[in-house]
Amino acid sequence: MGTALQARGLPPQALPEEWILSRPEEIAAVHAAHASAGARVLLTCTFNCTEPRLATRGIEDRLEALCGWAERLARAAGRGILVAGAVGPTALALPGRPGPGESELLAHYARPLRALRDAGVDLLWIESQVQPGEARAALRAARQVGLPAVVTMTFAARGGRLVTPEGEPAAACLEALAADGAAAVGVNCVEAGGALADLARDLVPRLTIPLVLKPSAGLPGTILPPAAFAAALAPAAGTGARLLGGCCGTTAAHLRALGAIL
Numbered sequence: 001m002g003t004a005l006q007a008r009g010l011p012p013q014a015l016p017e018e019w020i021l022s023r024p025e026e027i028a029a030v031h032a033a034h035a036s037a038g039a040r041v042l043l044t045c046t047f048n049c050t051e052p053r054l055a056t057r058g059i060e061d062r063l064e065a066l067c068g069w070a071e072r073l074a075r076a077a078g079r080g081i082l083v084a085g086a087v088g089p090t091a092l093a094l095p096g097r098p099g100p101g102e103s104e105l106l107a108h109y110a111r112p113l114r115a116l117r118d119a120g121v122d123l124l125w126i127e128s129q130v131q132p133g134e135a136r137a138a139l140r141a142a143r144q145v146g147l148p149a150v151v152t153m154t155f156a157a158r159g160g161r162l163v164t165p166e167g168e169p170a171a172a173c174l175e176a177l178a179a180d181g182a183a184a185v186g187v188n189c190v191e192a193g194g195a196l197a198d199l200a201r202d203l204v205p206r207l208t209i210p211l212v213l214k215p216s217a218g219l220p221g222t223i224l225p226p227a228a229f230a231a232a233l234a235p236a237a238g239t240g241a242r243l244l245g246g247c248c249g250t251t252a253a254h255l256r257a258l259g260a261i262l
Contacts, residue, residue, distance in 0.1 A: 001045050003220065003248050004030045015048045015057050020069050027070075031077035037252035038259040039245070042077055043086035043125055044070040049112040050090045064115040071119035084125035084150065085116030089134060102137050109141035117145050124149040127188050127214075132164060132173045139180050148183035150243075152212050155187060157195045162187065171202050178209055186212025189247040192224075192232035200239040210242040217249035224249070226257035234261050 005016050008026050019026055027045045034042060046067055054060040067085070074083045090108050092100050100108075113124055124142045126149060129135035135151055142149035155162035155170045162170035174185040185207070190196060192215035203211055213236050217229045224232065229246070237244055237258075244262065246254050 001027070001030060001043065002047065004251065006220065015053070015059075016045050017048050017054070017066050017070070018057060018059065020045060020066050020073070021059075021062070024069065024073055028073045028076060031074050033252040034255060035077040035081055037255035039081065039255055041082045041084055041243070041245070042074045043084045043127075044074050044116065044121065046070045046086050046112065046116065047088040047127070049087055049115075050108045051111065052090045052092055052108065053088070063112060064118075067112060067115035068119040071116065071121055075120070082122045083120075084123050085113070085119070085121035085147075086125045086127055087112050087116070087138070088126075088128045089130060089138075102133070102140075105134055105137035106141045106144075109138045110144065113142050113145045113147075117147050121147070123147055123183065126151045129153045130165060132168060132176065135173070135177060136180055139177055139182055143181055149181075150184040150186070150212060151177045151182045152186045152188040152214060153177075154189040157191065157193075160195055160198070162190060162195050162199050170199055174203060174211075175206070178207055182209065184210040184212050184243055186210075186214065186241075186243065188212070188214035189216050191215060192217075192229060192236070194235070196233075197235035197239065200236045200241045204240040211240075212243040212245075213237070213241045214243075214245045214247050216247040217251075217254050219248055224254075226251070226253040229254045230257035230261050233258060237262060 051060045124147050126138045139151050177185045217224045
């Protein structure tokens, strides 16, 4: 959603959520394009809807309203589509910098997750998590809200393996989230290459819940063409992973190409 709105003129310093207030038709158009390409789950335009992120633009007091409008924009894209209430990291816990404690993280996540539930989303989607501790706190907050929750993490590729900034293997992080009660776990915002396929081959036989693979097509200037994106994701898709899609740089054309190989 972020890169799609940037392509439509969203200023680099602005949050996509600001267009919920000023240009909702642009967000609706992105959702509609994804739905027409075959998407069966749409994530709300609420990635930044934790107080610390909204506060950088002075709109934290609109959090509940933003979540409500975002749900309606996604819901209007088509019938039979699941709407996932998406929330990204708080950006308070960063590598090399002590983050907030669990109680503070729970409070930061509880407010947007409750607002998304009250808005009517079908499930919660916690994404782009980098720190395992924050991911688990976010999942705990989601479980207290009472909706099924998907958690995806963003990892770095080192030596052909996906790991956290501190070097913890991706598989261990995702298995811990599965044990904590996630409805599905997985990866987003990584490259659609061999490391992702290796992780999927390792995890699919061991997980009792679906694995999510949501790699990026790239950032502006380095975006893989749709056919190349689908081809890069094909080996991972062939492992039995059940939820596939795209993160940064992904367009409706990329989703169509991915759908064609599944």
